[in-house]
Amino acid sequence: MGFVIIGGDAAGMSAASRAKRNQHDLDVIVLEQTTDVSYSACGMPYNIADAGREIEDLVVRHAEVFREKQGIDLRTGHRVESIDRKKKTVAGKNLEGENFMIPYDRLLIATGGSPIVPDLPGFDLPGVMALKSLEDGRKIKEHIRARDVKKVVIVGMGYIALEMCESLRARNIDVEMVKPRPIFLPWMAGELASVVREEIESHGVKIYAGHTIERVEAVENNLKVICPDLELQGQMVLVAIGVSPNSELAAKAGLELGPSGSIAVDRTLKTTDENIYSAGDCADAYHVVTGQKTWVPLALRANRAGWAVADNVTGIKTELEGIAGSAVFKVFDLQVARTGLSTAEAEKSGFDPVEVVVKTRSRAHAHPGSTTMHLQIVGDKKSGRLLGMQIVGKEGAVHRIKAPSVALHSKMTVEAFSQCDLAYAPPFSPTWDPMLTAANQLLKKL
Amino acid sequence: MGFVIIGGDAAGMSAASRAKRNQHDLDVIVLEQTTDVSYSACGMPYNIADAGREIEDLVVRHAEVFREKQGIDLRTGHRVESIDRKKKTVAGKNLEGENFMIPYDRLLIATGGSPIVPDLPGFDLPGVMALKSLEDGRKIKEHIRARDVKKVVIVGMGYIALEMCESLRARNIDVEMVKPRPIFLPWMAGELASVVREEIESHGVKIYAGHTIERVEAVENNLKVICPDLELQGQMVLVAIGVSPNSELAAKAGLELGPSGSIAVDRTLKTTDENIYSAGDCADAYHVVTGQKTWVPLALRANRAGWAVADNVTGIKTELEGIAGSAVFKVFDLQVARTGLSTAEAEKSGFDPVEVVVKTRSRAHAHPGSTTMHLQIVGDKKSGRLLGMQIVGKEGAVHRIKAPSVALHSKMTVEAFSQCDLAYAPPFSPTWDPMLTAANQLLKKL
Numbered sequence: 001m002g003f004v005i006i007g008g009d010a011a012g013m014s015a016a017s018r019a020k021r022n023q024h025d026l027d028v029i030v031l032e033q034t035t036d037v038s039y040s041a042c043g044m045p046y047n048i049a050d051a052g053r054e055i056e057d058l059v060v061r062h063a064e065v066f067r068e069k070q071g072i073d074l075r076t077g078h079r080v081e082s083i084d085r086k087k088k089t090v091a092g093k094n095l096e097g098e099n100f101m102i103p104y105d106r107l108l109i110a111t112g113g114s115p116i117v118p119d120l121p122g123f124d125l126p127g128v129m130a131l132k133s134l135e136d137g138r139k140i141k142e143h144i145r146a147r148d149v150k151k152v153v154i155v156g157m158g159y160i161a162l163e164m165c166e167s168l169r170a171r172n173i174d175v176e177m178v179k180p181r182p183i184f185l186p187w188m189a190g191e192l193a194s195v196v197r198e199e200i201e202s203h204g205v206k207i208y209a210g211h212t213i214e215r216v217e218a219v220e221n222n223l224k225v226i227c228p229d230l231e232l233q234g235q236m237v238l239v240a241i242g243v244s245p246n247s248e249l250a251a252k253a254g255l256e257l258g259p260s261g262s263i264a265v266d267r268t269l270k271t272t273d274e275n276i277y278s279a280g281d282c283a284d285a286y287h288v289v290t291g292q293k294t295w296v297p298l299a300l301r302a303n304r305a306g307w308a309v310a311d312n313v314t315g316i317k318t319e320l321e322g323i324a325g326s327a328v329f330k331v332f333d334l335q336v337a338r339t340g341l342s343t344a345e346a347e348k349s350g351f352d353p354v355e356v357v358v359k360t361r362s363r364a365h366a367h368p369g370s371t372t373m374h375l376q377i378v379g380d381k382k383s384g385r386l387l388g389m390q391i392v393g394k395e396g397a398v399h400r401i402k403a404p405s406v407a408l409h410s411k412m413t414v415e416a417f418s419q420c421d422l423a424y425a426p427p428f429s430p431t432w433d434p435m436l437t438a439a440n441q442l443l444k445k446l
Numbered sequence: 447m448g449f450v451i452i453g454g455d456a457a458g459m460s461a462a463s464r465a466k467r468n469q470h471d472l473d474v475i476v477l478e479q480t481t482d483v484s485y486s487a488c489g490m491p492y493n494i495a496d497a498g499r500e501i502e503d504l505v506v507r508h509a510e511v512f513r514e515k516q517g518i519d520l521r522t523g524h525r526v527e528s529i530d531r532k533k534k535t536v537a538g539k540n541l542e543g544e545n546f547m548i549p550y551d552r553l554l555i556a557t558g559g560s561p562i563v564p565d566l567p568g569f570d571l572p573g574v575m576a577l578k579s580l581e582d583g584r585k586i587k588e589h590i591r592a593r594d595v596k597k598v599v600i601v602g603m604g605y606i607a608l609e610m611c612e613s614l615r616a617r618n619i620d621v622e623m624v625k626p627r628p629i630f631l632p633w634m635a636g637e638l639a640s641v642v643r644e645e646i647e648s649h650g651v652k653i654y655a656g657h658t659i660e661r662v663e664a665v666e667n668n669l670k671v672i673c674p675d676l677e678l679q680g681q682m683v684l685v686a687i688g689v690s691p692n693s694e695l696a697a698k699a700g701l702e703l704g705p706s707g708s709i710a711v712d713r714t715l716k717t718t719d720e721n722i723y724s725a726g727d728c729a730d731a732y733h734v735v736t737g738q739k740t741w742v743p744l745a746l747r748a749n750r751a752g753w754a755v756a757d758n759v760t761g762i763k764t765e766l767e768g769i770a771g772s773a774v775f776k777v778f779d780l781q782v783a784r785t786g787l788s789t790a791e792a793e794k795s796g797f798d799p800v801e802v803v804v805k806t807r808s809r810a811h812a813h814p815g816s817t818t819m820h821l822q823i824v825g826d827k828k829s830g831r832l833l834g835m836q837i838v839g840k841e842g843a844v845h846r847i848k849a850p851s852v853a854l855h856s857k858m859t860v861e862a863f864s865q866c867d868l869a870y871a872p873p874f875s876p877t878w879d880p881m882l883t884a885a886n887q888l889l890k891k892l
Contacts (some may be wrong), residue, residue: 010877040811043872047812057812288867299877300870321862326869337869365486366493366503399845402868402879403852409866410856416767420855421734422848423772423783424746426489431456431745433848 001026003313004090004102006080006249007110008032009041010299011280013061014306015108015313016072022314028072029102031090033079036134037063042299044137045163049170051145055138083107083253085273106275106313109263110306111246113281113297117239118155122216127223128237131160143236149173151234153225155213156241157184162196162331164238165205169332175205176232178225179241182210187342189376191357192392199334208232243297245282258284262295267319269309277312279305286322288409289340289387290349296323324408325388328398337401340388340408343378352381356442360434362395364426371395377404377438379414379446386414389435396428400435414442447472449759450536450548452526452695453556454478455487456745457726459507460752461554461759462518468760474518475548477536479525482580483509488745490583491609495616497591501584529553529699531719552721552759555709556752557692559727559743563685564601568662573669574683577606589682595619597680599671601659602687603630608642608777610684611651615778621651622678624671625687628656633788635822637803638838645780654678689743691728704730708741713765715755723758725751732768734855735786735833736795742769770854771834774844783847786834786854789824798827802888806880808841810872817841823850823884825860825892832860835881842874846881860888 003019005012008030016028030037038061047053066072077095084091091101115130117123127147129140143149151174154161161177168175184207185193201207211227216237218224224233245262256272258264263278265271267286271278281297283305301323311318326339346353355378363370373393380387389404391397407417418439424431432440449465451458454476462474476483484507493499512518523541530537537547561576563569573593575586589595597620600607607623614621630653631639647653657673662683664670670679691708702718704710709724711717713732717724727743729751747769757764772785792799801824809816819839826833835850837843853863864885870877878886 040813040872040877042870042877043810043812046814046872050814060811298870300867300879300882303877304865321865322867324867326867328869328871328874330871330873335874339867339869364489365506366489368492368496396845398869398871398874399842400848402846402849402866402881405868406849406852406856406858406863406866409862410852410858412852412856416855417852419750419767420848420852421746421768421770421772421785422851423774423785423844424488424744425774425776425844426486426492427776428774428781428844431486431488431749433746435848436746 001105002103003028003106003108004104005030005108005110006090007112007280008037008074008076009039009110009112009280010302011306012108012110013038013066014303015110015279015310016066017070018307018310019314020070020072022310022316026314030072030074031078031080031092031102032074032076034133034135035076037066037074037076039134041132041134044131045160045167048137048141049167051171055134055141058134080249083249085253085276088275106277108309109250109271109276109278109282110280111249111282113243113245115239116242116244118213118241120213120215123239125216125218125223127235128216128239130239131164132243144171144173147235149235152236152238153178153223153232153234154238154240155179155225156239157207157209158240158242159327159329161240162200163329164240165200165203166330166332169203169205174234176208176234177205178208178211178213178227178230178232180210180212184209189355189357189390192374192376192390195374195392196331196334196336199332203332243281245295245297247282250278258293259295264293268312268317269305269320270312277309279309285320288322288324292349294323296325298327321409324405326401326405328401333394334392335394335397336392337397338388338390339401339405340386341378342388346378346380346387351387353378353387354381354442354445356438356445358434358438358441360437361430362393363428364430367426373397373434375434375438377442379442381446384413384415384446386412386417389438403435414439414446418443447551448549449474449552449554450550451476451554451556452536453558453726454483454520454522455556455558455726456748457752458554458556459484459512460749461556461725461756462512463516464753464756465760466516466518468756468762472760476518476520477524477526477538477548478520478522480579480581481522483512483520483522485580487578487580490577491606491613494583494587495613497617501580501587504580526695529695531699531722534721552723554755555696555722555724555728556726557695557728559689559691561685562688562690564659564687566659566661569685571662571664571669573681574662574685576685577610578689590617590619593681595681598682598684599624599669599678599680600684600686601625601671602685603653603655604686604688605773605775607686608646609775610686611646612776612778615649615651622654622680623651624654624657624659624673624676624678626656626658630655635801635803635836638820638822638836641820641838642777642780642782645778649778689727691741691743693728696724704739704741706741710739714758714763715751715766716758723755725755731766734768734770738795740769742771744773767855770851772847772851774847779840780838781840781843782838783843784834784836785847785851786832787824788834792824792826792833797833799824799833800827800888800891802884802891804880804884804887806883807876808839809874810876813872819843819880821880821884823888825888827892830859830861830892832858832863835884849881860885860892864889
């Protein structure tokens with residue numbers, strides 16, 4: 001049987017490796033349009049932060065290893081342009097300009113996502129960059145070096161924008177951020193978002209939220225980001241306003257799409273075509289809190305979905321429960337973590353959300369080195385269910401959030417969560433873990 | 447109604463405060479035999495580490511605050527010696543030697559635990575100390591100062607012994623540890639225990655496990671701990687072989703006892719007497735994994751049980767689910783965390799345990815500053831249930847363990863746990879969190 005995979009990053013290569021491991025005689029062909037496979041995309045901001053490191057450090061496994069050690073027919077520089085579902089073939093062009101057509105028995109579309117670039121004048125100028133693929137990272141490092149970049153304007157304020165603030169400041173590059181929407185981190189509880197904002201500003205980053213962007217202009221050696229009421233300039237513009245799923249191939253082939261134009265898949269990762277799966281940043285997923293479809297392009301999910309596809313293709317029936325909306329990032333000295341739904345998301349999903357925001361210490365009474373933690377917890381007034389949590393703090397936020405994530409998978413009530421035996425020792429928390437304090441306070445309002 | 451509480455530490459004062467908050471006109475009398483109430487006992491090793499800090503820094507709330515602001519009739523220096531269940535009175539003596547007798551409608555026994563001291567010659571010599579009460583901490587600090595202690599022999603190798611290693615080494619005091627049983631941290635997976643042992647030894651602490659202790663002798667200015675094959679000496683001997691529940695009062699009053707001689711209570715914290723509750727280190731609890739009674743003297747449980755007693759006494763019916771066997775501690779640069787059952791405990795409880803030990807990196811591929819993490823995961827072959835986890839590492843062990851703790855409360859299977867959306871970012875973990883890697887590997891054996 002022939003298993004063809006379009007896309008050689010997290011989901012695609014996870015699927016290829018596991019399929020071969022499950023069934024050694026399976027023909028596995030991976031068609032990757034770039035020449036990079038299997039790299040830590042999420043590691044790019046940290047690599048860019050260090051001028052002395054090669055972007056290639058992020059490659060987890062080289063193409064030759066997949067080919068020679070794992071027996072995967074990995075074809076880089078192969079861009080798939082169409083899928084013929086009747087004939088069960090994919091067709092496209094390689095880097096040499098040659099056409100190819102390959103038959104499949106089972107197909108995996110793992111085409112990932114692409115950075116959204118606004119359709120405005122000047123966003124195609126040299127020096128206007130985005131960060132998604134290893135090639136993007138390579139170009140950014142080269143641009144910083146070649147142009148001796150001293151200042152960057154970041155358009156957008158999502159995870160990647162914030163991680164890149166830290167990255168660029170580490171190289172002593174000035175950073176200004178701008179976006180049209182007035183609210184900084186709109187999915188976050190206001191008090192928590194303020195803490196993040198202050199942290200960023202305390203590192204010299206300027207934040208301009210609520211400025212419509214009109215265009216980018218090249219002015220002498222600089223690029224200018226122009227708003228009606230503001231002009232920012234630097235030697236580089238980083239566009240980090242979000243990602244969209246690469247679902248054009250699937251759409252052209254008539255497969256059903258889900259939220260945000262991602263490829264709709266069932267719990268076995270199958271699309272609306274019996275023989276075609278999709279996984280990774282291009283595909284949708286179930287949300288364990290709402291039970292509804294959602295689209296969250298994150299790495300763990302991509303790897304897990306890749307594995308599940310491989311299992312299903314090789315006859316090991318596997319269903320994925322879904323995602324809990326967990327996401328974490330670091331920005332300067334702060335850890336930021338979320339899981340589940342924000343209050344606004346919970347309302348939209350038909351819950352009757354109640355929230356509590358608490359401010360606590362990170363360590364026990366009188367323990368040295370304690371810092372401030374801010375938590376938001378959301379529960380459902382009707383059912384008592386825990387719906388979500390957000391944590392911001394200098395220590396312990398990111399690993400803590402895994403506990404409420406598990407609780408969301410279990411559909412726990414806030415009360416049940418408040419009874420959990422979350423271990424205590426003075427260097428790590430007050431006797432009542434801040435999450436328990438938050439749950440205890442929320443209980444009074446439920 | 448009169449609510450009398452014997453014992454003014456974590457469980458007792460939590461109960462007193464909450465009972466008053468719930469029902470302002472309730473008469474709440476607390477009888478505490480020492481003069482210290484409401485302090486962070488767990489913080490003592492860290493306070494002792496710093497010669498410049500007063501042990502009183504650990505007092506969370508002073509007696510006057512309880513009395514004046516909260517209206518609690520807090521009587522320190524009152525030692526209860528008997529309970530008359532028929533007459534519903536408690537009787538005893540105060541520090542002035544005066545007898546007292548106090549009637550109760552509801553009674554809470556929160557007498558805590560006491561360090562176990564071996565019944566061997568010399569363990570009553572001056573300079574042989576234990577660490578449980580604030581008074582113990584005060585005496586240890588004073589002894590170190592007055593005697594200019596340069597070397598301590600610790601008898602026992604449990605949590606407190608290990609925390610005290612770090613504490614004493616921080617003051618540049620030499621430490622040797624000795625115990626009769628040959629296995630270091632016997633509840634811990636061997637590979638993990640070795641990591642902890644190496645960490646301690648790398649800080650100059652000598653570990654002698656498997657030496658029967660015969661006696662302590664005073665020799666000139668030193669104390670000698672004498673084994674048949676070993677003699678250790680220092681200016682102080684710290685006895686840290688464990689704690690036993692202070693259940694004599696309850697036993698004398700004819701109340702039923704549970705594991706390790708702790709006071710048996712139901713899920714409402716009620717003893718076998720309708721009007722008497724017990725909470726804290728003197729009382730037993732249900733284990734959420736085994737469903738059986740267990741005795742684990744830890745601070746969170748004491749606070750939580752105190753609250754639950756207050757709720758039940760004031761008419762808010764509350765049941766506690768129980769404990770998951772979570773415990774965490776820091777020892778030098780290592781974090782040590784456990785939840786649930788070890789393999790041996792699981793066997794004893796009738797499960798068919800299978801375990802996996804994994805060694806992973808703490809951060810993503812190519813992320814700087816990554817360290818080694820060791821994890822053990824235990825599952826039940828019959829039911830597929832997750833039974834326990836242990837983690838040792840320089841970062842992220844303690845907060846991570848809260849996720850499997852929640853999973854144990856939910857009686858999750860290893861498979862369900864392996865599907866959890868545990869957030870990923872390169873500074874904090876590999877794409878697959880080490881706990882997921884452990885779960886994935888265990889799944890293959892279940």
